[in-house]
Amino acid sequence: MTDPALIDELKTLVEPGKVLTDADSLNTYGKDWTKHYTPAPTAIVFPKSVEQVQAIVRWANERKVALVPSGGRTGLSAAAVAANGEVVVSFDYMNQILSFNEMDRTAVCQPGVITAQLQQFAEDKGLYYPVDFASSGSSQIGGNIGTNAGGIKVIRYGMTRNWVAGLKVVTGKGDLLELNKDLTKNATGYDMRQLFIGAEGTLGFVVEATMRLERQPTNLTAMVLGTPDFDSIMPVLHAFQDKLDLTAFEFFSDKCLDKILERGDVPAPFETRTPFYALLEFEATTDQRAEQALATFEHCVNEGWVVDGVMSQSDQQLQNLWKLREYISETISHRTPYKNDISVTVSKVPAFLADIDAIVSGNYPDFEVLWYGHIGDGNLHLNILKPEALSKDEFFDKCASVNKWVFETVEKYNGSISAEHGVGMTKRDYLTYSRSEAEIGYMKAIKAAFDPNGIMNPGKIFAV
Numbered sequence: 285m286t287d288p289a290l291i292d293e294l295k296t297l298v299e300p301g302k303v304l305t306d307a308d309s310l311n312t313y314g315k316d317w318t319k320h321y322t323p324a325p326t327a328i329v330f331p332k333s334v335e336q337v338q339a340i341v342r343w344a345n346e347r348k349v350a351l352v353p354s355g356g357r358t359g360l361s362a363a364a365v366a367a368n369g370e371v372v373v374s375f376d377y378m379n380q381i382l383s384f385n386e387m388d389r390t391a392v393c394q395p396g397v398i399t400a401q402l403q404q405f406a407e408d409k410g411l412y413y414p415v416d417f418a419s420s421g422s423s424q425i426g427g428n429i430g431t432n433a434g435g436i437k438v439i440r441y442g443m444t445r446n447w448v449a450g451l452k453v454v455t456g457k458g459d460l461l462e463l464n465k466d467l468t469k470n471a472t473g474y475d476m477r478q479l480f481i482g483a484e485g486t487l488g489f490v491v492e493a494t495m496r497l498e499r500q501p502t503n504l505t506a507m508v509l510g511t512p513d514f515d516s517i518m519p520v521l522h523a524f525q526d527k528l529d530l531t532a533f534e535f536f537s538d539k540c541l542d543k544i545l546e547r548g549d550v551p552a553p554f555e556t557r558t559p560f561y562a563l564l565e566f567e568a569t570t571d572q573r574a575e576q577a578l579a580t581f582e583h584c585v586n587e588g589w590v591v592d593g594v595m596s597q598s599d600q601q602l603q604n605l606w607k608l609r610e611y612i613s614e615t616i617s618h619r620t621p622y623k624n625d626i627s628v629t630v631s632k633v634p635a636f637l638a639d640i641d642a643i644v645s646g647n648y649p650d651f652e653v654l655w656y657g658h659i660g661d662g663n664l665h666l667n668i669l670k671p672e673a674l675s676k677d678e679f680f681d682k683c684a685s686v687n688k689w690v691f692e693t694v695e696k697y698n699g700s701i702s703a704e705h706g707v708g709m710t711k712r713d714y715l716t717y718s719r720s721e722a723e724i725g726y727m728k729a730i731k732a733a734f735d736p737n738g739i740m741n742p743g744k745i746f747a748v
């Protein structure tokens with residue numbers, strides 16, 4: 285616990301009322317969507333300027349106080365959880381888009397800008413911010429940068445990393461650095477901007493980010509296709525990629541569709557039920573593109589890879605098809621599922637999924653296993669729902685062995701134990717399945733260079 289006397293010092297660094305210590309605030313700001321940890325921060329501080337962030341970090345260095353950055357708290361790896369008396373630094377009041385450069389197509393954002401706010405801003409300017417996911421209405425740009433957030437459009441646009449033109453950061457030592465100066469071409473040695481992206485606040489805090497914007501896509505059109513088995517999905521991906529520039533290629537199992545339909549507010553894509561579904565999206569810029577998509581669909585049916593399908597004819601239909609995929613995580617969240625967010629190269633996906641599925645269902649036939657994710661990127665979300673008969677503790681005990689099998693398989697296939705949700709606390713003990721001891725040694729040395737006192741989000745990515 286941080287000495288309460290120090291909190292009075294902290295109060296002098298920000299505006300009046302911008303340090304909270306009441307139980308409600310500690311509980312709210314001390315956790316993210318992982319829900320497995322008990323939040324226990326000492327205080328929440330709300331800086332309003334770069335200078336205030338710098339003052340907080342310098343003070344924390346002097347007093348050896350651990351700081352945890354807090355954005356929209358939608359993370360799924362406990363990177364923004366404060367469970368050890370830390371001071372949480374919330375960017376809720378640094379939430380402005382400061383400027384826009386039409387020629388460069390960039391917007392300078394404070395870290396607390398909500399993802400959807402930037403998406404709307406871009407749209408108002410006739411442009412597009414392409415990083416998108418179900419939590420874009422609450423997640424913040426600073427958090428997206430901290431975790432290198434991915435989402436549903438990565439197959440076309442890449443991860444958050446691709447959209448950061450420049451960063452201002454306050455390092456763990458309290459220095460203010462301006463990284464890359466928004467340049468497209470810059471060959472002056474180490475690109476430290478990229479180091480801070482995905483660092484989960486362990487090197488310093490992002491205090492300003494210049495985000496690139498893109499031309500708006502035209503006439504986005506989605507198809508949902510029912511496949512007779514899992515192995516048919518990859519040939520479908522291949523067939524469509526041969527003909528079209530896809531903006532998304534997702535999948536979900538029939539069990540996921542069951543959960544969505546049980547909600548009662550999302551229509552079924554079509555009557556036929558199949559074991560798996562692919563959801564793809566493309567720009568139907570010309571009639572020819574839509575015809576190509578239909579011809580590819582017919583080809584997939586003739587090959588036996590697709591049983592039934594539907595193509596959106598309006599914006600409303602496009603949105604309804606997306607709900608089938610985007611609502612899954614939220615729909616099952618009340619069951620506190622065991623989760624994994626894993627990836628391999630696309631060519632390895634079928635064997636990889638089959639291996640994991642066989643191990644889990646072979647050992648625990650009573651587990652309800654839900655598969656979905658960004659399969660066009662090789663990124664699978666494995667969710668397991670707790671059987672009624674097991675208590676939460678019994679369930680999570682059994683899941684500890686699932687973790688081991690899953691990560692051993694990830695290692696065997698040269699994959700990642702965290703494709704897009706980050707390492708945080710939930711994956712830190714498994715990092716060696718994806719990163720060599722030597723690599724981790726260099727990572728720790730980098731952390732020590734930027735944060736010699738170990739005050740920046742300690743216990744995240746690596747144990748302290």
Ligand code: 2HG
Pocket residue numbers: 418435610613623624657665666667
């Ligand atoms: C998604 O793709 C999110 O829906 C959440 O990354 C995945 O809840 C999950 O497992």
Ligand code: ZN
Pocket residue numbers: 435657658665704
């Ligand atoms: Zn995802």
